[in-house]
Amino acid sequence: MAKTVSLAEAVEDLVHDGDVVALEGFTHLIPHAAGHELIRQQRRDLTLVRMTPDVVYDQLIGMGCARKLVFSWGGNPGVGSLHRLRDAVEHGWPERLELEEHSHAGMAAAYAAGAAKLPFGIVRGYEGTDLAERTRVAWITCPFTGERLAAVPSIRPDVGIVHAQQADEEGNVLLWGISGVQKEVVLASSRSIVTVEEVVSRLEPRPNAVFLPAWVVTAVSVVPGGAHPSYAHGYYNRDNAFYVRWDEISRDRDTFREWMQRQVLQQEATVA
Amino acid sequence: MTQVEALAYTADEMMAVAAARRLRDGTVCFVGIGLPSRAANLARSTHARGCVLIYESGTIGAKPEHLPLSIGDGELAETADAVVSVPEIFAYWLQGGWIDVGFLGAAQIDRCGNLNSTVIGDYERPQVRLPGAGGAPEIAAMCRETIVMLRQEPRAFVEQLDFLTTSGAGVTCVVTDLGVLEPGHDGELTLTELHPGVTTDDALEATGWDLRFAPKPREGDPPNADELEALRTLKPANGNTVS
Numbered sequence: 001m002a003k004t005v006s007l008a009e010a011v012e013d014l015v016h017d018g019d020v021v022a023l024e025g026f027t028h029l030i031p032h033a034a035g036h037e038l039i040r041q042q043r044r045d046l047t048l049v050r051m052t053p054d055v056v057y058d059q060l061i062g063m064g065c066a067r068k069l070v071f072s073w074g075g076n077p078g079v080g081s082l083h084r085l086r087d088a089v090e091h092g093w094p095e096r097l098e099l100e101e102h103s104h105a106g107m108a109a110a111y112a113a114g115a116a117k118l119p120f121g122i123v124r125g126y127e128g129t130d131l132a133e134r135t136r137v138a139w140i141t142c143p144f145t146g147e148r149l150a151a152v153p154s155i156r157p158d159v160g161i162v163h164a165q166q167a168d169e170e171g172n173v174l175l176w177g178i179s180g181v182q183k184e185v186v187l188a189s190s191r192s193i194v195t196v197e198e199v200v201s202r203l204e205p206r207p208n209a210v211f212l213p214a215w216v217v218t219a220v221s222v223v224p225g226g227a228h229p230s231y232a233h234g235y236y237n238r239d240n241a242f243y244v245r246w247d248e249i250s251r252d253r254d255t256f257r258e259w260m261q262r263q264v265l266q267q268e269a270t271v272a
Numbered sequence: 273m274t275q276v277e278a279l280a281y282t283a284d285e286m287m288a289v290a291a292a293r294r295l296r297d298g299t300v301c302f303v304g305i306g307l308p309s310r311a312a313n314l315a316r317s318t319h320a321r322g323c324v325l326i327y328e329s330g331t332i333g334a335k336p337e338h339l340p341l342s343i344g345d346g347e348l349a350e351t352a353d354a355v356v357s358v359p360e361i362f363a364y365w366l367q368g369g370w371i372d373v374g375f376l377g378a379a380q381i382d383r384c385g386n387l388n389s390t391v392i393g394d395y396e397r398p399q400v401r402l403p404g405a406g407g408a409p410e411i412a413a414m415c416r417e418t419i420v421m422l423r424q425e426p427r428a429f430v431e432q433l434d435f436l437t438t439s440g441a442g443v444t445c446v447v448t449d450l451g452v453l454e455p456g457h458d459g460e461l462t463l464t465e466l467h468p469g470v471t472t473d474d475a476l477e478a479t480g481w482d483l484r485f486a487p488k489p490r491e492g493d494p495p496n497a498d499e500l501e502a503l504r505t506l507k508p509a510n511g512n513t514v515s
Contacts, residue, residue, distance in 0.1 A: 026329050026358050027344020051358065052406075075403030077342035078305050082403075089401040101390075104328060105362040105410040112359040124367055125410045128439035134395060177349045178329045180358045208355055231346055240341045 002171025002194070002217040007226075010193045010219040011037045015046075018067075019158040022049035022189065023056065026180025027077065027238070030230035031163040032056045033223045034195050036264045039063045049157055051107050051181060052077070055229065055246050058084040059264070061097060062256055068098040070155070072107040079243055083250040093253065101135055106152045111181045113154035114188030120151040160189030163227045164212070165234060166203055167196040171214035174203045177233030179210045186212055195223040197235050281495050283449035284423075285503055286467045288314055289495040291375075291421055291447040297322040300372045302411050304328075305343050307421040308375035310506065311447075313339060317502045326371065328407045330356040339508045362407070366414050374415035376408050377422055378438070380430050383460050383481050385440025387412070387420065388433040395435060408438040417444040424448035424478040431481045450475050451489065465490045 005013075015021060015038060023031050035056035038046070047068040050057055054076060060066055062084030074085050088097040102110065109121030122140070126132040127150070140151045162182045164175035173194050175182060186192045194217050203211070214220075229239035229246075249259045281289075284307075291311035295301060297320045303312045309327075313336065316323045325334045329344035333353030340348055349355050356365070365371065378387035379402050389408060393399030412418045420443055422428055446453040452465035463475055464486045476483050495503070 027342045028329070028346070028349070071404065073403050073406035074401075077344075079341070081401075086401045090398055101404050103405040103409045104358070104407040105367065108359040108362045112363070123410070125413065127413075128436075128441060129405075129409055130390070130395075130436040131405055131409065177346070178331065178344050178355055180329070180344075183357065184359060233346055233349060237346055238342070240345075243341065 002214040002220045004167070004169075004171055004199070004220045004222070007034060007037050007195060007221040007223055008041070010221050011041055014191045014193055014218060015043055015159050017043055018045045020047040020049060021159045021161065022155065022157040022185050023161045024050060024181050024185040025163055025227065025230060026052060026178055028178040028180065028230060029163045029175060029182065029227050029232060030054070030056055031161050031195055031226060032228060032230060033226035034161045034163070034193060035060055036267070038065055039260070039264055049155055051104060053082065053085065055082075055243065058082040058246070058250055059260065061085050061088050062094065062250070063260060064094040066097060068100065070100045070102075072102045072104045076243055076246060079247050083247070084256060087253070101131065102152065103131065106137065106150065107155070108181060110152045110155045111184040111188060113152070114156045115184040118154055120153050123150050123152060126150040155188055157185065157189040158191065160185040160192045161195075162186060162192070163195045163223075163232070165197050165232055166200050167194065167220045167222075168200060168203050171217055171220045172203060173212040173217055173220065174206070174209055176206050176209040183210050183212065186216060191218045192216070193219045193221065195221045195226040197224050197226070197232050198222065279495065279497060279500055281500055283467075285495055285500065287421065287423070287447055287449045288503055289499045290452060290465075290467065290492055291419060292318065292499070294419060294445060294447070295320045295323050295373065298324070300324040300326065300370065302326050302328070302366060302371045302374045302407070302415060304376055304407070305340065306377055308377060308419075310339060310503075311421065312375060313506055314499065314503050317506065318499055326361070326365065328358070328361060330358055330361040332356065332361075332365070339506050341508065362410065366407075366410055369414065371415045372417065374411035374418040376411060376418060376420050376438070378408070378420060380428055380433050381420065381422060381446065382430060382433050382440070385420065385443035385446065385455060385459070385461055386433055386436050387438040387440065387443075388435045390435040390437045392434050405437050412438045412440075412442040415442065418442045419444065420446045422446070422448060424450045424475065426478060426480045429479040429481070450478060452492070456484065460484055462486055463489055465492050467492050468494045
């Protein structure tokens with residue numbers, strides 16, 4: 001059953017150095033506040049998993065939390081490069097970063113297989129590319145048709161972290177809008193943390209919403225604004241101007257560190 | 273009859289218009305962000321109002337009024353016919369074979385239409401680490417047609433890719449700021465159309481291999497007033513200063 005605890009407590013109890021940790025949210029509902037708490041608590045040697053590492057992963061990597069990155073597209077959407085990710089890969093700063101990269105279709109299948117507790121996902125893909133040589137895929141033959149298909153090992157993180165709009169007092173969670181792989185990552189992970197905009201007395205059923213019952217969630221933390229600069233549908237918009245500004249902030253190591261010092265390390269987790 | 277005054281436009285605008293013209297009313301399009309999104313939304317606001325835009329965030333039939341900065345801007349979800357999960361959009365809709373046209377960008381392309389969006393330089397010690405594959409390999413493989421948009425210059429149109437991210441086997445058309453290339457019978461890209469005022473020498477100079485030309489490349493029409501107006505009316509979403 002989900003416990004409702006502060007974000008600081010949730011991270012302290014559930015995320016350990018060396019863990020495989022997936023923060024998901026496909027553009028929408030990216031758990032930025034939880035990422036910042038990982039940085040404040042100085043988690044190290046994490047294997048960070050995420051389909052679209054963007055600003056929050058740039059921050060985690062630049063602050064030295066990651067040993068390895070499993071991903072399928074790493075950039076600042078519509079803006080350009082992630083400078084901290086590039087610096088780690090190109091120059092080993094602040095440390096070397098091991099990469100395991102997939103295509104979106106491969107990684108989505110790997111999450112779905114993880115949720116189903118299957119050893120691998122299947123895609124018709126990777127054929128004729130250099131990716132196959134560089135990543136963890138294997139070729140299998142369909143036992144019914146003989147077709148050659150790519151098997152992608154399932155993703156089963158130690159900890160899955162997502163942000164949602166609402167929880168109720170029992171720790172049931174409701175999220176809506178673009179839902180990415182949030183349901184899959186929570187079901188695939190051994191432990192999970194869900195940060196929410198607010199706790200409501202009753203969750204109103206909504207079409208197309210994702211409902212995560214309290215019995216599949218380990219901890220719920222109330223963090224209003226916890227997705228910013230990403231957005232929470234129905235609560236606040238994506239801060240596109242910040243994504244554009246991040247390009248400047250992150251380009252230079254000192255400017256980046258100074259910004260992190262001021263905006264993340266010196267801030268307390270929003271607790272409720 | 274007065275002469276119609278020639279309209280001023282940029283090479284990028286010509287490129288967006290040339291790509292948009294390839295989409296028809298009712299075409300189901302899987303759209304990447306940046307130039308492809310601009311072209312697809314232009315088509316939807318001019319000659320192809322029924323063009324169905326699908327973004328990889330799971331938004332099916334998105335009808336944004338502003339150009340989104342990301343593939344998951346809120347406006348895409350609000351205006352979509354349906355929003356599905358990311359595993360579903362890739363497995364059921366893309367791999368399921370329901371998409372007519374895929375729209376991609378890349379950092380490098382070779383003469384067979386193979387694309388690199390992974391690294392410049394050596395993979396282990398890259399000179400430039402690029403974002404990576406994203407949806408591109410499966411989009412190019414699964415859509416009936418794949419249109420690639422990129423500016424034609426020697427560092428992008430290369431003899432040898434640094435990394436093959438996406439197979440060119442499914443690429444049916446490449447729209448650049450100079451013209452349009454299409455694969456010939458053997459799969460090699462052939463320049464079939466030049467934008468107004470562009471010469472074959474311009475195209476040769478901008479290409480890192482010995483570019484093949486159709487016997488008589490067509491000269492494309494310049495953007496008309498409606499297209500230019502529609503393109504310039506497509507305002508970016510808040511804070512988006514980059515296109």
